[in-house]
Amino acid sequence: MSRLVAHLAVPLDDPAAFLRDLKVHLPDDMPADAAVDAETVFDLYGTRTRLRFEAQMLRIAVEGEEAGAHGIARGAAAYYVQAVLGARCPLLRWTGDGADVRDLAHFREMRVVSAHRLTPRMQRVRLAGLDLARFATGGLHVRLAIPPEGRIPVWPHAGPAAMPVWPTGEDTLATRVYTIRRIDPVAGHLDIDVALHDPPGVGCRWACEARPGDLVGMLGPGGGDVSPADWTLLLGDETALPAIARILAEMPATARGHALIEVADAGEEQDLSHPRGMIVEWLHRGERPAGTTTLLAEAAERVAWPEEGEVFVWAAAEFEAFKAIRRHCRKAVGLKKSQHLVVAYWRRGRLAGDAADDD
Numbered sequence: 211m212s213r214l215v216a217h218l219a220v221p222l223d224d225p226a227a228f229l230r231d232l233k234v235h236l237p238d239d240m241p242a243d244a245a246v247d248a249e250t251v252f253d254l255y256g257t258r259t260r261l262r263f264e265a266q267m268l269r270i271a272v273e274g275e276e277a278g279a280h281g282i283a284r285g286a287a288a289y290y291v292q293a294v295l296g297a298r299c300p301l302l303r304w305t306g307d308g309a310d311v312r313d314l315a316h317f318r319e320m321r322v323v324s325a326h327r328l329t330p331r332m333q334r335v336r337l338a339g340l341d342l343a344r345f346a347t348g349g350l351h352v353r354l355a356i357p358p359e360g361r362i363p364v365w366p367h368a369g370p371a372a373m374p375v376w377p378t379g380e381d382t383l384a385t386r387v388y389t390i391r392r393i394d395p396v397a398g399h400l401d402i403d404v405a406l407h408d409p410p411g412v413g414c415r416w417a418c419e420a421r422p423g424d425l426v427g428m429l430g431p432g433g434g435d436v437s438p439a440d441w442t443l444l445l446g447d448e449t450a451l452p453a454i455a456r457i458l459a460e461m462p463a464t465a466r467g468h469a470l471i472e473v474a475d476a477g478e479e480q481d482l483s484h485p486r487g488m489i490v491e492w493l494h495r496g497e498r499p500a501g502t503t504t505l506l507a508e509a510a511e512r513v514a515w516p517e518e519g520e521v522f523v524w525a526a527a528e529f530e531a532f533k534a535i536r537r538h539c540r541k542a543v544g545l546k547k548s549q550h551l552v553v554a555y556w557r558r559g560r561l562a563g564d565a566a567d568d569d
C-alpha cells in the first residue's frame with residue numbers, strides 16, 4: 211500500500227498560545243511535552259500526524275496508508291485547528307494526497323429495511339448500507355442525518371479542509387445521535403433503537419414514520435466505550451438502554467458488576483443477554499416524566515461497591531441525572547478520570563445538541 215501524505219499550513223499570531231490550547235482540546239492524543247521549537251509526532255485516527263511551527267506558521271502533515279483513515283484524520287486535524295482559533299481561523303485547505311476527495315469515509319447512505327415497536331416506547335429501525343465494517347468498532351454511536359420530508363436527500367461532502375460541508379436551506383439535514391444496538395457488517399445492516407417521547411422530536415418522529423426504502427445519512431462511529439475492569443457499573447435511562455444492552459452483550463463472560471436501567475415501567479424492560487456476573491436491575495419511574503427522577507443517582511449511592519480491584523463506571527442519562535451521577539463518582543467515591551465515563555444523552559426542554567453545553 212502506498213503512503214499518503216497531505217499538508218496544511220496555517221498562519222498563527224501566537225504559536226505558544228495555540229499549542230497550549232491545542233493540548234486542552236487533544237489531551238489524549240498530544241504528547242504532554244510538545245513544544246513550539248520541536249516537531250511533534252502523534253497518532254491521530256491511525257495516521258502519523260506531524261506538527262511543526264515555523265516562525266508565524268503552523269505546518270501539519272498527515273501520513274497514512276488507508277484513504278478512509280487518512281481523510282478522517284485530515285478532517286479531525288482541521289477541526290481542532292478551527293476549534294482553537296475560533297473566529298480567527300483562516301480558510302483551511304489541504305494540499306497533497308486526498309485534497310480533491312469529496313467522499314467522507316465516515317459517511318454512509320443507509321436505507322431503512324424495517325421498523326417495528328420493540329416495547330410500547332421503543333422503536334427499532336433496521337438500516338442497510340454498504341461497507342459497514344468500520345462502524346463495528348471504534349465507538350458505539352452514530353449521527354443520523356435525517357433529510358427534509360419530500361425532498362431527495364443532499365448529503366454532506368468533504369470540503370477543502372476535509373471536514374463535512376453540510377447542505378443548507380431547503381436541503382438542511384436534521385442530525386440526531388443514536389447508538390448502534392447491533393451490527394452485522396457481513397449481512398450489511400445494523401439496528402438503531404429509538405426511545406419514544408412526547409412531544410416527539412425530529413429523531414423520534416423519523417423512527418416512528420420510517421418505512422422500508424427510506425434513505426437516511428449516517429456518520430461515525432464515535433463515542434467512548436467501557437474500559438476493562440474487575441467490576442463495572444452501568445447506569446442509564448432508556449436512551450442509554452441500547453448502549454447498555456450492547457455493552458452487556460459484548461462483555462467477556464467473566465465480567466462482574468451491576469447494570470441499573472431506568473425505564474417507565476415493566477412493559478419497557480427488555481430481555482438482555484449478559485455475563486452471569488453482571489446483575490441487571492430495572493428501575494421504574496412510573497407516571498413521572500422521563501428526566502425528572504433521581505432514581506439512577508440514588509441507585510449509584512446504594513450499590514455495593516467492591517472492596518478491592520479496578521472499577522469502571524459507565525453512565526448516560528438526562529442532564530440532571532448525569533450531573534448527580536458524575537458528582538457521586540468523583541466526590542463521594544473518588545474515582546479517577548480513567549475510571550468513569552459519565553455523559554448526558556439529552557436534556558429536558560432542550561433540542562438535541564444542547565444537552566451537555568454547561569454544568
Ligand SMILES: Cc1cc2nc3c(=O)[nH]c(=O)nc-3n(C[C@H](O)[C@H](O)[C@H](O)COP(=O)(O)OP(=O)(O)OC[C@H]3O[C@@H](n4cnc5c(N)ncnc54)[C@H](O)[C@@H]3O)c2cc1C
Nearest residue numbers: 388389404405407411412413414449557558559560561562
Ligand atoms: C452519544 C449518544 C447516544 C444516544 N443514543 C441513543 C439511542 O440509542 N436511543 C435513543 O433513543 N436516544 C439516544 N440518544 C439520545 C437522543 O439523541 C436524544 O434523546 C435526542 O434528543 C432525540 O432527538 P429527538 O429529535 O427525538 O428530540 P429533540 O428534538 O432533541 O427534543 C425535542 C424535545 O424532546 C425532549 N426529549 C429528547 N429526548 C427525550 C427522551 N428520551 N425522553 C423525553 N424527552 C426527550 C427534549 O428535551 C426536547 O424538549 C443518544 C444521545 C447521545 C448523545
